[in-house]
Amino acid sequence: MSAVIETRGLGKVYSAGTEAEVVALRGVDMVIGRGEFVAIMGPSGSGKSTLMNLIGCLDTPSHGTYLCDGVDVSTLDAEERARLRLHKIGFVFQGFNLLSRLDALENVAMPLGYADVAPAERLSRAQAALEAVGLGTRVHHRPSELSGGQQQRVAIARALINRPPVLLADEPTGALDTKTGEEILALFRSLRDQGHTVVLITHDAEVAACADRVFVMRDGELHAQTEQEAAQLASVARAMAGAARGGGA
Template identity: 60%
Template sequence: MPLIEVRDLSRVYDLDSGRVTALGGVSLDIEAGELVAVMGPSGSGKSTFMNLVGCLDRPTGGHYRLDGAAVETLSGDGLAELRNRKLGFVFQQFNLLPRVDACANVELPMVYAGLDGKTRRERALNALARVGLAERAHHRPMQLSGGQQQRVAIARALVNQPRLLLADEPTGALDSRTALEILALFQDLNREGVTVVLVTHDAEVARHARRVVRFRDGHVIADIRQEPADARAALAVHDSAAPMPEAAE
């Protein structure tokens, strides 16, 4: 059984100016353990697709099963629980809470999972160690670089051991070297068994995925498998060409 099973999924918006079909009957399977890039220009339907897959929105037609659960039949609370237990989100703008430290940011999904404070702290520190930020656990977002903030966000996405990591333009706000680091981290996590879906308009980012799904005008126009570029190797090349101090710990 695929992790994500999408059949004839559509999303139509009723606007004052008429009906707009953002997604028009998409069928797609994603297996556990894949690293998929969802590509397309703006307005292609890739964001709508991601919102539906991320259980943030409901389809107007078709079916979506996430890890066996029929998502379109779930209530608002059911969707919230699914987002909490099975999904981890990474955003372009990191979306960290500015008032609390990295550790508390990572704890947030566990707060809504109803875990006690001690377990949360323990698991949050583990997740931060996994993204290489054990030393920065008690820094506030303002005291961290962009790449470090995105690592905190990834740690937050991972902390409830989700079935799927959904990353929406995760490197969009980062310089090219930091972007490579984040992509390398996704590749590492994928090798450890985490299923990753990267939504991007950037072909350079998509090169690092084993599978690329292209959207245009609300439809899938291509679904290709490729040999992914190795972000770690690219980092090594990058650093030997222009030596730079390590941006991240």
């Protein structure tokens, strides 16, 4: 399995004044293969949001290297990073980040404008993306006319529209009820089965349990899950699967 995300000694230090420094990330080594569904779990302040910003090319590290689909991000200028971000990484956020004045089709098609795709092809691909996430009959609904789960599906379709190898999801179920959140996680698993690489950022052990592999952030350091944590997450996953089977009876 080839690596699509690889970090070596990745670190981030913020200046909090003339002398004080805040170490947000400490020497992170991580390899994520193509087609994996990985969760990065940790409490607020653990460094997971900083790591997300770095692997999403929204920020630059203070030291270390990051390879995104084989490209050394440290060698890129701001314009090149933006181009890589557009084509290599799809983002899904807790707050959906949809434009209220646009319908679902227009929201999904919007990134294709930055990629210089012809207007007719934008709409055709957006239609197909919405159908792929189960919203083929809602393409002309605006966000205010959609449920939270439907809005998140629109956001996922938009994240996938440029066919990026990496889907980066930041607390994607945080604004959803339990049942809808489980449906979104099932959609991520389906995307994994189709060959997409999914990286999920979460503070919730139940959400992390849905991934194939879990990393745990503590005080700016990344750890593979311990045997105890793995057992706890496996127990959570079994309980969730049992509840799902019971709900479908």
